[in-house]
Amino acid sequence: MLTITTYDWVPDMAKGYVRDLRIRWACHEAGLPxxxxxxxxxxxxxxxxxxxxFGQVPMLRDGDLSIFESGAILLYxxxxxxxxxxxGAADRVKAQQWLIAALNTLEPPAxxxxxARWIKQDPxxxxxxxxxxxxxxxxxxxxxxxxxxxxxxxxxxxxxLMADILRIVDGLGEIAPYPGLKAYQDRITARPAFQQALAEQLAHFAQAA
Incomplete structure (x- = not known):
C-alpha cells in the first residue's frame, strides 16, 4: 500500500490546501489504496x-521507493x-507539459x-x-x-495541478474576471475523487486539532 506523508497539524488557513491533497486526489482517481x-x-x-x-510535504512511499514534490509524485x-x-505518446507529453506549466508558470505568482496578502500583509x-x-x-x-x-x-x-492552483487563486478573490477558469475549476473539483480527498484531509486536521 502507498504511504502519503503530510503534516500532523497546520493553521486554519492552510487546511484544505496542503499539497498532500493532490496525491490523495490522484489515488482516488486511480483507485489506489x-x-x-x-x-x-x-x-x-x-x-x-x-x-x-527541504523539510516539506507531501512525500510518497511505494515499497522501498520514497518520492518528494507533488509534481514528481503525480508524474510517477x-x-x-x-x-x-x-x-498516446503525444497526449502524454501534453499532460506532462501542462503539469510543469501549472507548477512553474501559474503557481509561483499565486x-x-x-x-504577500495572507502572511506578510505587504501591499x-x-x-x-x-x-x-x-x-x-x-x-x-x-x-x-x-x-x-x-x-x-x-x-x-x-x-x-491546474485546478488545485486555481483554487488558491479563487481563495485570493482573483478568479472572477475569468469565467472560463472559474468554470474549469468548478468542473474539475466537482469530481468525486477530489471531494473525497478534500474531506479526508479536512478530517485528518480536524482530528489533530
Missing part, C-alpha cells in the same frame, strides 16, 4: 530531512496508472500573492505580483476556451 503518516510542522526530524531535504503515479495519463509586494498573476490568468483563459480539460480530451494529472 493508501495510508497517511504524519510529520510535525515545526519539529522535523533528521529522518524527515533524509527523505525531503501517472506513468503507472492509465486513469491519470492518456495512452503563492507569492498569497504570501508593496502585492502590487508587484498581482499584474504578473493576472497576465498568466488571462493567457490561461484563452487556452481553455473550448476545452473541457487542460491537456487532452480526458482528465489527467495536469488537471489535478
Amino acid at each position: 493508501y495510508r497517511i503518516e504524519s510529520t510535525s510542522l515545526s519539529g522535523k526530524t533528521p529522518q524527515h530531512f533524509a527523505r525531503q531535504p 503515479l501517472g506513468e503507472r496508472h492509465p486513469a491519470l495519463m492518456p495512452e 503563492m507569492m500573492l498569497a504570501m 508593496a509586494a502585492e502590487g508587484i505580483v498581482l499584474p504578473w498573476l493576472h497576465d498568466r490568468l488571462g493567457q490561461l483563459e484563452t487556452v481553455l476556451q473550448g476545452r473541457e480539460f487542460i491537456a487532452a480530451d480526458r482528465f489527467t494529472v495536469a488537471d489535478i
